[in-house]
Amino acid sequence: MHEPNPFQQFMEAVVPGSPSRALTARLRGLGRTLSIEKGRIAKLDRDCDQIVYVFEGATKLVAQASGGREQVVAFHFAGDLVSVPARALHSYALTGLMNTQVLAFPAASLVGAAVDAPLLLTEVLERSMAALHRCRDKAVGLGRKSARERVASFLTAMCERIGTRHRDRLRLDLPMSRRDIGDSLGLTIETISRQFGELRASGLIETTGRSTVDILDPVALAGCAGHFSDTVD
Amino acid sequence: MHEPNPFQQFMEAVVPGSPSRALTARLRGLGRTLSIEKGRIAKLDRDCDQIVYVFEGATKLVAQASGGREQVVAFHFAGDLVSVPARALHSYALTGLMNTQVLAFPAASLVGAAVDAPLLLTEVLERSMAALHRCRDKAVGLGRKSARERVASFLTAMCERIGTRHRDRLRLDLPMSRRDIGDSLGLTIETISRQFGELRASGLIETTGRSTVDILDPVALAGCAGHFSDTVD
DNA sequence: CGATAACTTGAATACTCTCAAACGAAGTGG
DNA sequence: CCACTTCGTTTGAGAGTATTCAAGTTATCG
Numbered sequence: 404m405h406e407p408n409p410f411q412q413f414m415e416a417v418v419p420g421s422p423s424r425a426l427t428a429r430l431r432g433l434g435r436t437l438s439i440e441k442g443r444i445a446k447l448d449r450d451c452d453q454i455v456y457v458f459e460g461a462t463k464l465v466a467q468a469s470g471g472r473e474q475v476v477a478f479h480f481a482g483d484l485v486s487v488p489a490r491a492l493h494s495y496a497l498t499g500l501m502n503t504q505v506l507a508f509p510a511a512s513l514v515g516a517a518v519d520a521p522l523l524l525t526e527v528l529e530r531s532m533a534a535l536h537r538c539r540d541k542a543v544g545l546g547r548k549s550a551r552e553r554v555a556s557f558l559t560a561m562c563e564r565i566g567t568r569h570r571d572r573l574r575l576d577l578p579m580s581r582r583d584i585g586d587s588l589g590l591t592i593e594t595i596s597r598q599f600g601e602l603r604a605s606g607l608i609e610t611t612g613r614s615t616v617d618i619l620d621p622v623a624l625a626g627c628a629g630h631f632s633d634t635v636d
Numbered sequence: 637m638h639e640p641n642p643f644q645q646f647m648e649a650v651v652p653g654s655p656s657r658a659l660t661a662r663l664r665g666l667g668r669t670l671s672i673e674k675g676r677i678a679k680l681d682r683d684c685d686q687i688v689y690v691f692e693g694a695t696k697l698v699a700q701a702s703g704g705r706e707q708v709v710a711f712h713f714a715g716d717l718v719s720v721p722a723r724a725l726h727s728y729a730l731t732g733l734m735n736t737q738v739l740a741f742p743a744a745s746l747v748g749a750a751v752d753a754p755l756l757l758t759e760v761l762e763r764s765m766a767a768l769h770r771c772r773d774k775a776v777g778l779g780r781k782s783a784r785e786r787v788a789s790f791l792t793a794m795c796e797r798i799g800t801r802h803r804d805r806l807r808l809d810l811p812m813s814r815r816d817i818g819d820s821l822g823l824t825i826e827t828i829s830r831q832f833g834e835l836r837a838s839g840l841i842e843t844t845g846r847s848t849v850d851i852l853d854p855v856a857l858a859g860c861a862g863h864f865s866d867t868v869d
Numbered sequence: 870c871g872a873t874a875a876c877t878t879g880a881a882t883a884c885t886c887t888c889a890a891a892c893g894a895a896g897t898g899g
Numbered sequence: 900c901c902a903c904t905t906c907g908t909t910t911g912a913g914a915g916t917a918t919t920c921a922a923g924t925t926a927t928c929g
Contacts, residue, residue: 452765466776469862474776486765492773492789494864514761518754525747528761531768532685532719532743538771540725543699543707545778546822550885556725581908589779591886596909613894613907629702631727783917814876827917829877846875846926 409436409458409506416482417456417530418523426523429516434506439499445507447497452510453487454527460503461578465586466493475587477538478579480565484530486510500578545589548629553588554598555627558608562618573618580613602627642669642691642739649715650689651756659756662749667739672732678740680730685743686720687760693736694811698819699726708820710771711812713798717763719743733811778822781862786821787831788860791841795851806851813846835860 410431414422418430439445439462447453457479464476464485474493478500479485487497497505517523544553558575567574577584581592581599588595599616602608607624609617618624643664647655651663672678672695680686690712697709697718707726711733712718720730730738750756777786791808800807810817814825814832821828835841840857842850851857 472780474779521751524757535768539709546707547705
């Protein structure tokens with residue numbers, strides 16, 4: 404059992420079916436593998452938009468506004484595809500939450516290379532639409548929800564992405580700090596900590612150490628998230 | 637000079653080059669033209685994700701959370717392409733800001749029909765990435781910015797999209813109400829009103845009636861937006 | 870011109886932030 | 900293996916910004 408290759412895994416995950424040799428060669432030429440150490444910023448080409456495949460590890464995409472304020476725009480885990488804009492109203496950086504391996508493509512070149520590979524294009528389109536929809540759901544949280552609802556939303560969403568079963572209970576091993584969570588939810592670390600405390604007191608969660616969260620009552624927690632429902636209100 | 641056809645204009649705007657007859661016929665069969673009256677919700681097919689081309693007028697995409705709270709996720713104007721999800725964490729609706737004409741496609745079918753039309757696919761991809769990047773910039777505003785900064789951001793962004801020159805000054809004819817602006821920026825109408833008042837008092841803007849805003853000092857206004865800059869801080 | 874809806878303004882409240890300090894976990898070196 | 904250092908987290912008190920509630924005012928439309 405030899406170590407899997409980042410590029411190979413990317414092809415299997417993102418290009419369904421059997422891609423032509425020509426396409427494979429083309430893409431191999433475009434992609435650059437990068438290691439991102441925990442807490443460090445990926446050294447991406449900042450001259451053009453990048454499309455990054457997370458092969459192993461976890462990252463956060465951070466936007467910087469004036470005054471050093473940071474907003475975590477999204478978290479990513481192995482298998483995810485991230486679009487990193489070169490220039491926008493705010494400055495964006497992809498940062499490792501742990502030691503991470505990624506494969507970075509210039510967005511324009513990737514799309515250009517895919518004109519003959521509709522399956523690759525549709526896959527990228529599919530994923531970027533999904534990202535858009537997630538970003539909108541996040542915007543609703545940031546714009547209209549209380550701290551409690553944001554934290555409950557966050558934990559519920561994380562559960563679906565990286566939750567595991569541990570002795571009959573739902574467990575979450577968070578790779579991000581309280582600060583990261585705060586920067587993602589538009590709250591301060593103190594507020595995050597207080598909300599965790601109250602959820603703990605309410606018996607909805609249990610925490611061990613810094614990163615482990617057991618979800619004792621997933622249904623009640625999701626109920627705190629303030630998502631749309633036809634029944635309530 | 638006969639009235640332009642929505643479908644024709646869609647093809648010209650979204651499918652560059654000269655599309656094949658087969659593709660044209662296929663797309664024509666998929667698209668449904670809809671009229672959306674001012675203040676009313678578009679009667680879209682809610683069973684699957686939709687891709688909507690705004691032919692004429694303006695719309696807002698509204699997400700509904702629990703408790704009747706609403707978040708305007710994006711505004712759209714003639715020529716824009718909107719992705720409306722069928723089901724997500726929140727309930728989404730496309731609403732007319734004025735009498736509006738749109739062309740709605742089932743997203744999956746549109747993408748399916750485009751497997752042979754890479755230019756259509758790349759155009760849709762391009763636009764959805766742009767939407768993603770705008771949504772992220774919006775998330776930064778909602779998560780990390782003051783009321784003042786959000787309003788300044790909003791006015792600056794609107795200027796670039798629908799600003800006009802009027803006797804040597806930059807004019808904005810806002811099709812949306814204070815409530816819409818508030819729901820877009822995660823603020824209340826009262827806060828919007830107060831911010832407009834203060835910007836007026838500072839001499840940055842001038843308002844006439846409900847919808848006309850003259851930007852007297854675009855540079856200073858943009859400076860209030862709190863966007864990233866290397867120079868400040 | 871009158872009615873209605875949208876907007877503006879004011880005062881009191883609430884939620885989260887800021888600042889400050891104590892606590893605990895994780896890692897290092899003896 | 901333990902003491903020590905450091906960083907992340909927790910907790911508390913006070914301050915600030917936007918919200919809520921309540922009038923009052925101004926556009927816009929019929």
